[in-house]
Amino acid sequence: MKRLVLALLASTSFMTLTPAIAADSAKPAEARTPLSELGKDDPYLWMEEIEGTRALDWAKAQNARSLGVLQGDARYADLQANALAILNAKDRVPGVSFAGDGSLRNFWQDADHVRGLWRKTTLDSYRTAEPVWETILDIDALTKAENANWVFKGASCIPPEETRCLVALSNGGKDAVTVREFDTTTKSFVPGGFVLPEGKQNYTWLDKDTLLVAREWAPGELTDSGYAYVLKTLKRGQTLDQAVELFRGQKTDVSVSPFVLRDADGKVVAVLAHRGVTFFESEVYLLEGAKPVKLDLPLKSSIQGYVDGQMIVLVEQDWPAKGFKTGDLISFDLAKLKAAPHKATATLVLRPTARQSVEQVQTTRTKLVVGMLDNVKGAAKVFTHGPSGWTVQSLDLPANSAIGLGSSDDKSERLFVTVTGYLTPTTYWLADAGALKLEQVKASPARFDASTHVVEQFEATSSDGVKIPYFVVRPKGVKYDGQAPTLLYAYGGFQVPMTPGYSGVMGKLWLERGGTYVVANIRGGGEFGPAWHEAGLKANRQKVYDDFFAVSQDLIARKITSPRRLGIMGGSNGGLLMGVALTQRPELYNAVVVQVPLFDMIRYSQIGAGASWVGEYGDPAIPSERAVIAKYDPYSNLKPGKKYPEVFIETSTKDDRVHPAHARKAAARMMELGYPVLYYENIDGGHAGAANLAETARRQALEYTYLTRRLMD
Incomplete structure (x- = not known):
């Protein structure tokens, strides 16, 4: 069974949320400051009009100025050509997923297919050096035919055959998508089939003639976060106004989304609604009776899948009433749970240690496969359910690597697994979770000379004494004299772990040219499970930044680098980290x-x-929480007379998740104060920052040109 993901957002930025803990009855609630009062005197409010003429004219002017500097550097052209060659390489290994019709499916982009091909092959063909591919949908051709700006955002196909699919298409890369029913056998959109107009919407198949859809049904019927909270059933042939309401959350929620649990043969075994009260806390409702029934689960928990009659749940907070701890993986007998939702008992599947965490969960026909992190290094365990509970065995995969669980086959015990490292190109394995057999089916070609570098893991001591691990990828012969040009990357939020991974572009444009690369595993991430994330929430946010500074200082103390040669990079929540580092x-x-x-x-x-x-940062409308935020808020803490280095700020006009106004206002305020700033705004691309590989190559070349100028020159 494909992994059941209850994430609200499909991307990488990986931003999530939680419902507030009940207030202490002895403490009166604080009076909220009207949102209209916050920042009302900001002279750059006009930049919040995402595609306003004035804002776009400003962005285009800054693009022209900054691109003139960076693209005018003699090294840019070579960096861009190298990046594009790697991204467009014909010998890239295509990742694939099992489909119910027996095929393997893949989405592919290259120089000839800029927007991409959705295509398929067979397992036997995939095993060969040159698989034979059959196109399902050509996004470039579709875009041309419809005179549109389509970016493919994936397809949701109904089991067991998975030949009828809901294809998501985004205008320029936005999170908001248009959804259209597609038939993979005829390779065409279904005449008179399901169509969901553009919106930030959550949807799934119930059966071949019924969808469960949460979207903006009436103008403004969205949460304060801009997502759906009304779930309806939509039958084939019905118009949107004929859909029947099934579940309703609240406007103050983050979102509501539908999901179904299916057995290995595609039969629906449970219909549920996920109510995201905040990003990290949620309620789950069973939708199979006269009215929704809330399941007795902790607010911080997530359903991970279904196998062999068992519903698998990851517990992300202590649950003393049931005897479970933060990070436990547990299971419920689904039939008993449905029969008596408030009486069902759970069984422990796995309890990680303090330096371990459950990273991924996947199910095959009868097995539960768990991807683990052990001191930020990967492992994979296979669990089998029986009369006495769960038994465990291990998949014998390469050590000291990052392990990724890919697509699984509902008809067998097979699943794809990836293994990668900072200096080791990704290898693709076909695992048999029943026989514990492994077959390496593909290996990515090396994109840079890794022989000159080594990987080490160190620990820094943060301000409160907590040990913070970090990886260093450095030249073997580096002298510890503080002169190594070093790029430090971190994220530190939303329970997202930073694990070892191979980047051909980073290796070619940075490591191969003598650079050192560092990844910090700071709090706020998920390297050591939910508790590592919890340690950096809201009032504890400064700990995340102190961890980052501790790693920075440790690099300097070890004389791996020095402030003159140390650069930092981060995106989204990591972009906030960069702003705090700049100002603090x-x-x-x-x-x-x-x-x-x-x-x-x-x-x-x-x-x-x-x-x-x-749920991650706190609410600026609450004075006490705003006081915490104000201490680290980069925008209001930009001050004159500081020794800020020249910064490079990037964003995307089409980012409807993290608004481009954040980047625009940061750059404008810094320039107003007289600081040197380089700024680039991609007109397309969404939150990932690129709608196609050519744009990705341009952005990466700009970044490494800037880093070369600042750290290597």
């Missing part, structure tokens, strides 16, 4: 790459999807 500890860095950032934290809940992240 500018003396540590000589280069700062700020990608699609959050930056104005006083107004963040009012722009883009910001209201959905109150």
Whole structure:
């Protein structure tokens, strides 16, 4: 069974949310500050009009100025050509997923297919050096035929055959998508089939003639975060106004989404609604009786899948009433749970240690496969359910690597697994979870000379004594004299772990040219499970930044690098981290790459999807929480007379998640104060920052040109 993902957002930015804990009855609630009062005197409010003429004219002018500098550097052309050659390489290994019709499916982009091909092959063909591919849908041809700006956002296909699919198409890369029913046998959109107009919407198949859809049914019928909270059933042939309401959340929620649990043969075994009260806390309702029934689950928990009659749940907070701890993986007998939702008992599947976490969960026909992190290194365990509970065995995969669980086959015990490292190109394995057999079916070609570098893992001590691990990828012969040009990357939020991974572009454009690369596993991420994330929430946010500074200082103390040669990079929540580093500890860095950032934290809940992240950062409308945010808010803490290094700020006009106004206002405010700023706004691309590989190559070449100028020259 394909992994059941209850994420609200499909991307990488990986921003999520939680319902507030009940207030202490002895403590009166604080009076909220009207949102209209927050930042009302900001002279750059006009930049929040995402495609306003004045804002776009400003962005285009800054693009022209900054591109003139970076693209005018003699090294840019070579960096861009190398990046594009890697991204467009014909010998890239295509990742695939099992489909119910027996095929393997893949989405592919290259120089000849800029927007991409959705295509398929057979397993036998995939095993060969040159698989034979059959096109299902050509996005470039579709875009040309419809005179549109389509970006493919995936397809949801109904089991067991998976030949009828809901194809998601985005205008320029936005999160908002148009959804259209597609037939993979005829390779065409279904005449008179399901069509969901553009919107941020959550949907799934119930049966071949019924969808479960949460969307903006009436104008303004969205949460404060800009997502759907009304779930309806839509029958084939019905118009949207004929859909029947099934479940309704609240406007203050983050979102509501439908999902179904299916057995290995595609039969629906449970119909549920996921109510995201906040980004990290949620309620799950069973939708099979006269009215929805809320399941007795912790607010911080997530359903991971279904196998052999068992519903698998990851517990993300202590559950003392049931005897479970934060990070436990548990299971419920689904039949008993449905029969008596408030009496069902759970069984422990796995309890990680303090330095372990459950990273991924996948199911095959009868097996539960769990991807683990052990001190930020990967492992995969196979669990089998029996009369006495769960038994466990291990897949014998390469050690000291990042392990990724890919698509699984409902008809067998097979699943794809990837293995990668900073200096090791990704290998693709076909695992048999029943026989514990492994077959390496593909290996990515090396994109840079890794023989000159080694990988090490160190620990820094943060301000409160907590040990913070980090990886260093450095030249073997580096002298510890503080002169190594070093790029430090981190994220530190939303329970997202930073694990070892191979980047051909980073290796070619940075490592092969003598650079050192560092990844910090700071709190706020998921490297050590939910508790590692919890340690950096809201009032504890400064700990995340102190962890980052501790790693920075440790690199300097070890004389791996020095402030003159140390640069930092981060995107989205990591872009906020960059802004804090810039304003709190500018003396540590000589280069700062700020990608699609959050930056104005006083107004963040009012722009883009910001209201959905109150569970991560706190609510600026509550005075006590705003006081915490104000201490680290990069925008209001930009001051004159500081020794800020020249920064490079990037964003995308089409980013409807983290609004481009954050980046625009950061750049404008810094320039007003007289600081040197380079700025680039991609007109397309969404939150990932690129709608096609050519744009990705351009952005990466710009970044490494900037880093070269700041750290290597």
